[in-house]
Amino acid sequence: MSGEQDSEAPTLGVVMLAYGAEPELDRALAAVLASRGVRVRVVLVDNGCTRPDLAALAASPGVELVRPATNLGFAGGVNLGAERVHEAYLGTVNSDAVVAPDALAALVSVATRREVGIASGSIRLADDPATMNSAGNPVHVLGLSWAGGLGEPASSHAAPVTVASASGAALVLRREVWSVLGGFPAEFFAYQEDLELSWRTWQAGLEVRYVPDAVVVHHYEFSRNPRKMYLLERNRLLFVLTCYGPRALALLAVPLLAFEVALLAVAVVQGWGAQKVRGWLWVVGHLSWVRRRRRLVQQARRVPDSALVGLWVDRFAPAALPLPRGADPLQALLAAYWRVVRRWV
Numbered sequence: 001m002s003g004e005q006d007s008e009a010p011t012l013g014v015v016m017l018a019y020g021a022e023p024e025l026d027r028a029l030a031a032v033l034a035s036r037g038v039r040v041r042v043v044l045v046d047n048g049c050t051r052p053d054l055a056a057l058a059a060s061p062g063v064e065l066v067r068p069a070t071n072l073g074f075a076g077g078v079n080l081g082a083e084r085v086h087e088a089y090l091g092t093v094n095s096d097a098v099v100a101p102d103a104l105a106a107l108v109s110v111a112t113r114r115e116v117g118i119a120s121g122s123i124r125l126a127d128d129p130a131t132m133n134s135a136g137n138p139v140h141v142l143g144l145s146w147a148g149g150l151g152e153p154a155s156s157h158a159a160p161v162t163v164a165s166a167s168g169a170a171l172v173l174r175r176e177v178w179s180v181l182g183g184f185p186a187e188f189f190a191y192q193e194d195l196e197l198s199w200r201t202w203q204a205g206l207e208v209r210y211v212p213d214a215v216v217v218h219h220y221e222f223s224r225n226p227r228k229m230y231l232l233e234r235n236r237l238l239f240v241l242t243c244y245g246p247r248a249l250a251l252l253a254v255p256l257l258a259f260e261v262a263l264l265a266v267a268v269v270q271g272w273g274a275q276k277v278r279g280w281l282w283v284v285g286h287l288s289w290v291r292r293r294r295r296l297v298q299q300a301r302r303v304p305d306s307a308l309v310g311l312w313v314d315r316f317a318p319a320a321l322p323l324p325r326g327a328d329p330l331q332a333l334l335a336a337y338w339r340v341v342r343r344w345v
Contacts, residue, residue, distance in 0.1 A: 010108050011039045012172065013085030015092050017077045018049035024096040024219050025049070026057055031098045033062055037105030038089075043081040047071045073189030074168065082183055091172040096219040097123070099170060106214040107172035110160070117181075117206030118173045118198055120166030121214040122157065123147075130154050133218045136163025136210035137195065141252060141312045141338055142259050143240040145195045147220075150317070154212075163210045164202075164311040168194035170216040177206065185238075187289065191228065192235035199243050202308055203301035229272040233263070234279030241283070242294040245305040251341045255334055266324055305345045314338045 014032050018025055032042055044058050046067045051057070058065035068080055078092055089108050093099060103121060110119040123134040135149035135157035145165055149157050171194070181200055184193040198208045240249070240256065260280075267276040283290065314335040316323060323331070 006037070006039070009037055009039050009105075010089060010112070011087035012041070012089040012091055012104060012108055013082075013087040013175075014040055014042045014104070015045065015078050015081030015085065015090070016042055016095055017045045017047050017074060017081070018051070018054060018095055019047040019071065020050055022049055022051050022095050024098070025051060026053075027098050028093065028095050029057055029060070029063070031101075032093055032104070033060060034101060035099065035104045036101045038108050039087075040104065041085075041087060043084045045072075045077040045081045047073070047077050072186070075184035075188045075190065075193040076186040078168075078193075079183045079186055082178060085175060088175055089172055090175045090178050092168055092170070093216070094169040094218065096221075097169045098126075098217045100215040100217075103170065103214040103216055104172065106211050107170070110209050110211050110214075111172045111174055115207055116209050117177050117201035117204065118166045118171055118208045119211050119214070120163060120208060121170035121216040122154065122210070122212045123167050123169050123216050123218050123220075124154060125151075126217045126219040129215075129217050132157055133220050134167040134169065135212075136161070136208070137165040137167055137198075138313045138317065139164040139195060139199070139311060140316060141314055141334075142256055143236040143244075144316065145192065145236075146317055148317075157210070158212050160212055161210050162207050163198075164208065164313075165195040165198035166208050166210075169218050170214065173201075177201070180204065185293065187286075187293075188235045188238065189231060191231045192239055196235075196239050196243065199239070199308075200297060200300070202311060203243070203297075203303050205302045227275070229267070230275035230278050233267075233276055234282050237279065237283050238290065238293075241290050242297050245298065245345070248305045248345050251345060255337065262330075269324075309342050309345055312338075312342075 042063045044063055044065050048071045107119040110116055120136050125131045125133045132149040132152050132154055134147040137145045137148045139145050201208055264276050267273040315331055
């Protein structure tokens with residue numbers, strides 16, 4: 001454990017990943033280790049970090065460095081780090097996110113509640129900490145998810161609420177909950193794994209809670225990974241195909257197919273059409289995994305989609321997902337269709 005921490009405080013193992021140059025890693029790591037109200041230990045996973053001082057940073061008290069043979073992505077890296085966590089609580093903090101001194105204790109306090117599965121932080125933009133990066137992430141009926149409240153004043157998100165999905169930039173859950181859920185699907189590699197875990201948390205009968213007092217400043221970059229659009233779109237499809245129940249899939253089949261065609265056209269215009277097609281090819285080439293994963297997820301669930309209908313939204317947030325001209329009537333049509341068919345999910 002790090003620092004001079006209260007021996008009566010709850011124990012928390014934080015998994016942090018290091019990849020590439022990681023200019024904020026030293027500040028992010030120091031902030032976690034300086035946390036108050038919780039006894040923290042960090043498992044730092046080297047996913048291909050190029051910082052020359054990584055070993056020196058990992059030599060800090062309360063830090064364990066793990067070096068896999070290859071880059072496991074966010075999902076696989078966190079899974080590996082979580083294997084080294086034996087504390088009562090497990091957390092993830094991004095290597096470019098700086099937690100406030102009491103942020104992790106606030107997350108642990110909420111994660112303590114038996115009805116809560118995941119506690120998600122109040123993620124702020126580093127260049128303007130009074131502005132939100134994420135206040136929990138919405139989930140569209142077609143499987144898209146985005147940073148909730150992006151660009152909005154933090155003062156507008158000062159109340160604790162349930163959210164469809166936590167932000168992996170800073171979250172905490174009980175170690176036993178992580179074990180029951182089985183962690184992230186390693187095949188996701190990166191992106192949407194926090195959505196997938198959050199949705200299965202709801203399916204398990206537990207809540208995902210946004211904690212406004214858990215302030216985290218995030219050096220957010222949308223396009224940090226050049227494969228981001230491929231991974232986002234592929235993983236969205238994997239999420240829908242494995243986590244949606246049969247009725248939801250049947251009712252949304254036509255809108256989903258229409259959206260795929262429309263999104264391909266948008267992707268071509270925006271220059272990532274090849275990534276979109278590559279996502280389709282991965283899914284088609286791994287249908288046996290999709291079937292196995294779907295069977296596992298659907299057998300484990302305790303809550304039907306009919307009880308989760310209120311978590312889905314039927315409109316995209318323009319700040320997070322700019323749409324081409326003429327998309328508003330189609331959005332309105334989809335929203336009207338969803339209002340009619342959601343009663344049969």
